[in-house]
Amino acid sequence: MKRRFVTLDVFTTRRHAGNPLAVVLEADGLDTEAMQAIAREFNLSETVFILPPEKPQHRAAVRIFTPGGELPFAGHPTVGTAVWLALHDDAAGNLPEMLVLEEKVGPVSCAVEVKGSHAGHAIFTLPRLPEHVGQAPGTDAVAAAIGLAAADIGFDGHSPASYSAGVPFLFVPVATREAVGRAKPQAAEWQAAIGQGGAFLYTRETAETGHAFHARMFWPGAGIGEDPATGGAAAAFAGAIMAYDRPEDGDHRLVIEQGYEMGRPSQIALEMSVRGGVLASARIGGSAVLVSEGVLL
DSSP, X not given: OOEEEEEEEESSSSTTSSEEEEEESOOTTOOHHHHHHHHHHHTSSEEEEEEOOSSTTSSEEEEEEETTEEESOOHHHHHHHHHHHHHHHHHTTOOOSEEEEXXXXXXXXXXXXXXXXXXXXXXXXXXXXXXXXXXXXXXXXHHHHTTOOGGGBOBXXXXXXXXXXXXXXXXXXXXXXXHHHHOXXXXXXXXXXXXXXXXXXXXXXXXXXXXXXXXXXXXXGGTEEEESOOHHHHHHHHHHHHHHTOOOSEEEEEEEEEOGGGTOOEEEEEEEEEETTEEEEEEEEEEEEEEEEEEEO
16 A cells, blocks of 8 residues: 655754654554554654544544654654644645644644645644653763763753653753763763663753753664754753753743754754743744655555
């Protein structure tokens, strides 16, 4: 059976930047093994498979695969899929302001906007607020795992910590953007300290004015050497921001830049609503642009 697919660049307004995403449009009849094989064939950070929703009021069910396995939730697949569905529905004269995707983590509500025939913007509400998970490895072990000195790790009271908003990540504060640029996973040390997990490196020193953080994300255990933009990590990062920066009550919008060292600059918007000193809700937003379409034979 032939199956159509599209690719989009996500967390960017222009092609050949951001994080590439493959979306298989007719996934009915594919089992998990077949989906995993197709994801390995695309060899992108994630590949999405669109299925009919369980609930008729929802727009679609989606399954998300890295080259190494299935994820219950991820940010750039959510944004990219929502934008493609919005473009498709708009062309049919039936564009909703909000659509719901059924992911393994639960239903994800997405506000969508089309911008021409090949681009759009989506912002989704986190289906699960971030929570602190497990004990992070020590500073020396983390520094060795990413090829840096212990003195490069930490700033403004931030220290390595693990958070999850559906998928756990180790968050590593790095003192300077120069040190972030020097980071390189060291296989043996990484396995000893981080294992199969992903590490999100961040610093306040940014490449562009108006951005809040500069980041890189490595996840060799999922078949992702480096990811140009990681919305699921940005979602969990809200937990670290609450713990270390303690933002005041109100609504906050932070732009995280990522992928610059890869030549694929990406901008992820993290919106946080703080009430009574607690994170009440959070959202991830970004743009996406259609790049290609084709058929799986």
